[in-house]
Structure formats: structure tokens, C-alpha cells
Amino acid sequence: MRKETVLKIYAFATPNSVKVPIALEELGLEYELIAVNVRKGEQKLPSFIALNANAKVPVLVDLQGPAGNAMTLTESGAILIYLAEKTGHLLPTHGEARSRVFEQLFFQGTGIGPALGQSGFFQRQASEVIPLAIARFRDEAHRTLSVLNHTLSTRSFTAGDDYSIADIAHFGWMWRRDFAGIDLSDYPNVARWYELVLARPAVSRALERVTALVPPQA
Numbered sequence: 677m678r679k680e681t682v683l684k685i686y687a688f689a690t691p692n693s694v695k696v697p698i699a700l701e702e703l704g705l706e707y708e709l710i711a712v713n714v715r716k717g718e719q720k721l722p723s724f725i726a727l728n729a730n731a732k733v734p735v736l737v738d739l740q741g742p743a744g745n746a747m748t749l750t751e752s753g754a755i756l757i758y759l760a761e762k763t764g765h766l767l768p769t770h771g772e773a774r775s776r777v778f779e780q781l782f783f784q785g786t787g788i789g790p791a792l793g794q795s796g797f798f799q800r801q802a803s804e805v806i807p808l809a810i811a812r813f814r815d816e817a818h819r820t821l822s823v824l825n826h827t828l829s830t831r832s833f834t835a836g837d838d839y840s841i842a843d844i845a846h847f848g849w850m851w852r853r854d855f856a857g858i859d860l861s862d863y864p865n866v867a868r869w870y871e872l873v874l875a876r877p878a879v880s881r882a883l884e885r886v887t888a889l890v891p892p893q894a
Contacts, residue, residue: 683706684708684739685697685710686727687712687733688714688733688889688890689887690848691792691849691852692733694848696736697882697886698847698878698883699759699766700759701882703763703765711889713890713891719731719732732750734752734755736755753781756844767841773836776835776836779842780835781842783820788846791813791819792852792853792855794809795816796857824863825863825865826865827865828869832869832872834846839873839876847873847874
């Protein structure tokens with residue numbers, strides 16, 4: 677009898693979803709990737725709402741969670757921290773280095789991610805053109821990217837000299853930056869960092885698996 681995969685990831689080819697497969701590939705963990713087609717509204721189906729009442733991807737199900745009990749976890753940042761602490765990799769255990777990773781995780785989750793997401797929405801998906809909203813979030817997207825560009829002027833990676841879950845968190849939205857009309861040529865330090873992360877074999881494997889979730893007609 678085939679053994680059931682312990683880790684299940686419900687995801688799609690979205691900026692937040694891709695973070696989890698990248699982390700799992702980096703950590704060398706086996707996982708089952710389950711498509712939730714958000715373009716068709718599958719995240720609003722009762723079966724998915726039972727996993728995440730917030731109706732968002734990604735969702736992690738760990739059949740061997742704490743104390744051996746199954747656990748369901750939502751929010752990409754929380755999932756990254758959980759996997760890093762579960763394995764003891766991609767997150768420093770103490771000191772300033774650990775705090776810097778959390779600093780960048782929260783900056784991504786409360787600054788860059790929302791800014792790029794809202795900028796893309798008002799430029800591409802809103803039912804009416806709202807110039808004030810377009811300008812507001814476009815400017816905020818560029819402002820937060822400028823902050824990240826400045827940070828990377830003195831660091832190899834977003835939280836310091838070592839690759840961490842902070843880089844994985846930032847990478848998701850940089851991968852989908854076209855949605856918000858972002859050109860990395862305006863941010864040379866971010867562009868350098870992006871190519872460095874993109875070249876990692878684990879990142880390539882994760883992108884291939886996530887991209888395959890999208891049906892040809894989607």
C-alpha cells in the first residue's frame with residue numbers, strides 16, 4: 677500500500693502560494709501539491725472554506741504536526757516559519773539574525789505584498805477606473821520597492837548575508853511583479869538579488885510545479 681504524503685499544499689500560481697513549494701524544495705521535504713484554481717473561484721467552495729475560513733491560498737496540512745497530530749495552517753508567512761522551525765533550517769535560532777528575518781517577513785506581508793497587490797488590482801481588475809486609487813497604490817508599490825532596494829545595497833540577501841525564509845517571502849511578489857507593472861531595472865539591487873534567488877535549483881523546481889497547476893486555457 678502506498679504511503680500517504682505527510683505534507684499537503686493547497687495552492688495556485690499566485691505570489692503567496694509559490695512561497696511554500698519553494699521552502700519545501702529548499703528543505704528537501706516531500707509534499708503533495710493540490711491545485712485550487714482561484715481564477716474559477718475554487719477557494720470559495722465549501723470544501724476549501726473548511727480548510728481556511730478566509731478563503732485564501734496557500735494552505736498547509738501536516739499530517740504529522742506537533743506531538744504527531746495533524747495540523748492545518750494558513751497564511752504564507754506563518755507556514756514559512758512553521759516549516760523552518762520544524763526542520764531547523766532557513767531561520768536563525770536566536771539573536772539579531774533571527775530578528776532581521778522576522779523584520780523582512782513582516783515588511784513583505786504588510787508593505788510590499790499589499791502595495792503590489794492593490795496596485796495591480798486597481799490597474800487591471802477594478803470594475804471602474806479610479807485614478808486616485810491607481811496613483812496611491814502605484815506610488816506605494818514603488819516606495820516599498822525603493823526601501824527594499826536600499827536594504828539590498830548592503831546585504832547579499834534581504835535579511836543579511838544568508839539566504840532565509842525572508843528571501844522566499846519577498847520572491848513570491850517579485851516573481852509576479854508584472855501584475856503591478858513593476859520593472860526591476862528601476863531597482864538594480866533588487867534585480868541582482870532576484871536573479872540570485874531565481875538561479876537556485878530548488879526555486880526552479882518549485883516554479884515548475886506551481887506553473888503546472890494552471891490549466892492551458894486558464
